[in-house]
Amino acid sequence: MKVEDATVITCSPGRNYVTLQLTGGGGTVGLGDATLNGRELAVVSYLQDHVLPTIIGRTATNIEELWQFLYRGSYWRGGPVTMTAIGAVDMALWDLKAKWLGVPLYELLGGRSRECLRAYGHAWGRDPAAAMQAADDMVAAGFSAVRVQCGLPSLPFAFGPAQGNDSSLPREEQWSTDEYLALIPGLFLSLRDRYGPQVSLLHDVHHRLTPTEAAWLGQRLEPARMYWMEDPVPAERQESYRAIRQRTTTPIAVGEVLNSVYDCQQLIEQELIDFIRMAPAHGGGLTALKKVAALAEVHHVQLACHGPSDLSPISLAAAIHCGTAVWNTAIQEYVPHPAESAAVFRTSHRLEKGYFVAGDTPGLGVEFNEKAAQRYPYKRAYLPVLRRPDGSVADW
């Protein structure tokens, strides 16, 4: 089966998504998610101007060969734009091949390692009482694992949802490490008292601390027995994770901004983290993620794919198939997609009592409605920018 046609569609059903459709012989269509939040059109151009003309006419079922052709053949390697483009092609090729063979994708990835994949939901509140209420709601909805984020006394929307800004330019938010560190340990100790050992608690620091601050926080969170503390410091300098690791037993999750096995090699090989969070789309696709997971398995690191609503339902389906097959997968992030997106992406996976069940339809099990997508044109949008009390830029 050859790749006969390739199209990229941008749409914004509640938020921006970029979808790659690869058509193979016989008219079978494979889908890939090419969404890179805030830099969507860079990936569109990379695909349309540089990648797609080179894959038309190639054998679609030789996925590894095509991956190496795109990765090594471009000379310039790595980074989020390049790897998201390769990730989208790779995802679409796996979808195409599984549809061509008439099997759900997890079958091609080694078959089932598990019946279903544990999910964690998100809870957010303007203050600790509201955050605890939001966590209660997730537990009542059946989640046994909840990521809890909370506003700060003088910054009630810290870590929170957009505030009516259309984000056509980056929204600027304020940050206070002092308020944050004063509040978070108490919140999680209260949550642990409230739930006992039944609920796994997660928290995303979102790259906002220094290694010393992160070690301090990790120590104070130990009595709350966290499932993980995510992205405590930016991951460019991975050696910094050793300073955190050596000073706290709170588990560490990293990886949503990493794009290749080389990006996470030190963190995994030196066992500086417990969970690797690369997404199939941003990490160069399932071909690459399988190799990351294999390296991680040797080092007691578990896979927990990034699953925000700024990746499309195609990415979520890919993560669910991957997590169903890959043994050392721990958990999958779940954030509901905007309601409008249901008209554009029809999925066959199910969420049942806090666990994902992969769809049994061939391929990824996602149908993309191009006509519906046209009703939601792309709108430029950005992630926020964070500033410290003195006005200098901080890591958002």
Ligand code: KDG
């Ligand atoms: O585009 C950035 C978001 O995907 C990110 O901020 C979400 O940190 C995130 C998470 O853990 O889902």
Ligand code: MG
């Ligand atoms: Mg995160």
